[in-house]
Amino acid sequence: TPDAPPGLVSNWLHDTMRVGREIKVSGPLGKFTCFAHPAQKLLMISAGSGITPMMAMSRWIVDTGADCDIVFFHSARSPRDIIFRQELEWMSACQPKFRLAITITKSESGQPWCGFMGRLNESMLSAIAPDFMERTVYVCGSNAFMAEVKILLEHLAFPMQNYYEESFAGTKQPKQQPSPSVQNLTPAPTPAVKSTPSKPTSPPAQKLASTAVIFAKSKKEIVCDGKDSILELAEQEGIEMDSNCRSGVCGTCKQKKLAGEIKYEDDPHGLDHSDEDEGYILTCIAHPVGRVVINA
DSSP, X not given: OTTSOSOHHHHHHHHHOOTTOOOOOOOOOOSOOGGGSOXXXXXXXXXXXXXXXXXXXXXXXXXXXXXXXXXXXXXXXSGGGOTTHHHHHXXXXXXXXXXXXXXXXXXXXXXXXXXXXXXXXXXXXXXXXTTGGGSEEEEEEOHHHHHHHHHHHHHTTOOGGGEEEEEOOOOOOOOOSOOTTEEESSOOOOOOOOOOOOOOOOOOOOOOOSSEEEETXXXXXXXXXXXXXXXXXXXXXXXXXOOSSSSXXXXXXXXXXXXXXXXXXXXXXXXOHHHHHTTEEETTTEEEEEEEEEOO
């Protein structure tokens, strides 16, 4: 839909889904969760639709009665753009260990507002969470928003080992057209032909493509120019690989690299050191450099 924001799932659902159609859904996936890093004091900072994972974690903490102190800070464009506003206000009113702070970046007539105004800064941070240095911080929003928060915290000497982030930014759409340069690694049988005996000659050496991805399990080799990610190349040729965020954050698309070199278009946040030591890569942001063999 032309008026919709660029999003893989939302646009596909609106354009494709019809009453009675069934789809298979996986998840929840990803590593952006407070369960993996237990702490008694949290500071959740979000902007726009980046509020979604913060709400998921907060709901679980509130519903289970976990002994956790939460400062929930959200930045919205205007009062009408505050997602989950009623639920957040209810949680703040009913839970003594849940403190809510919201700032808006644009005032609009007819929408009264007596809360914070403007972007998060040092004085605002000190007002909403004077003990922020003692908290584990989770941040989700656009890349620009997260960069601003990270710079602010680093400037204040916050212990960044207690900082976690996830971007909601959209990514480029996967290409649908098939590549003309796919080679099946299972050689076709050679037809028997009669020929006049001649002097034996050495067979010509087969020239290997300089850049290609070999999918070992699927027995396919895709010759490419290195501009598409390994995940995109797989999708173009019908090779099934799990994926989710498509931006190197969640780790769902990781596959083991058996040989070759790759380069990332962004930092591989979805991999930990043990994954990297074992040879795993994030195929959604990995591009082949030369010939690469993937265990997929």
